[in-house]
Amino acid sequence: MVAKFSNLKAIVAATSLTVLFSVPLQARAESPADEAGLLAALAQADPDEAIGLDRSLQALWGSSGSPAMDLLLKRGKDALDRGDTRIAIEHLTALTDHAPGFATGWYERARAYFTAGLFGPAVADLEQTLMLNPNDYNAIFALGAMFEQFNDPQNAYEAYKRAQAIHPHHEAITNALDRLKTTVEGREL
Template identity: 60%
Template sequence: MGSPCTNLKAIVAAIATVFVSFLSAEVRAQDAATTNFSMLSEAELLARLEVSSPEDAAGLDRELQALWSKSGSAAMDLLLRRGRDAMARHEWSAALEHLTALTDHAPEFSEAWSERARAFFSIERFGPAVADLEQALALNPNDYNALFALGQVFEFFDDPVRAYAAYQRAKAIHPHHEEVTKALDRLSAEVDGTAL
């Protein structure tokens, strides 16, 4: 039998090994859960998003955005990427050219309409922005970012009740959307007591 000091060292080493193994397994499980988001269908991603933790919501949002950004055609995906790149550079004319070509060639691709609406809104062409958001939402009623954008348009035109309703619809789909939460908090006092 060893000395008490040797036994204590062995016990501490065993506890450390168990603790490290436990943490390792937990990290692997978390990684697997995150990785498995890519294996889920759109309906499964949306169902999980509705009841997710804030941490899981970020991964689910990324997966949904990636899924919604795929048109099914490499050429159309390239037009989307070029339109987004042009918007990032504030080259609105080029962005609208790419995104209009995209809506012409892929009219069933909701992300094309949503992105073009964003470009129109950025140059204060609100009528076309709203029309494109309506088309995007007709094609994908679960697009919480399009609902948020619609709320922003309503808010810009001093229609807090309709803005609040759009934000509530977005929040029902994505409860952890930070910008939607801020918008609802900002407008809640203004629409409090008003029937939506």
């Protein structure tokens, strides 16, 4: 009788662990479908609807699935908001080291590097961001801003157009395209 209960305990423990560890994986597996739906809706949305869809996408992309990694992200963003780029880079480097598959960590560290004037590392982090999440229109926009920084308006314009195809009502993207349009396309005669 004791042997039966010890086997039962092992089976219950194994089942509990299986359920416990499969729930986050199942939730994460559903995210791409949610993301695809949000992106499709964003591409067709009117300006008012786009605001809510953008928030939903940022919330989806901004959650690592780990409270510890989310805390590192928050600390890095808070430091960047305070203007403390050194601390921001430290927190965000810890984040990218421990969660290398989390695109938002790479994007935020690219922002910190850019703010610090470290353009090479910023470009490298934007590249990593876009490898992990090719639909991150903020990262594509940031890449366009980097091209502008390097006096390459043609590539900047192309990046902004790509970002606009994903998020047609992004104000900063629209402003950048308007600013570069005559430089890239020329003036109408």
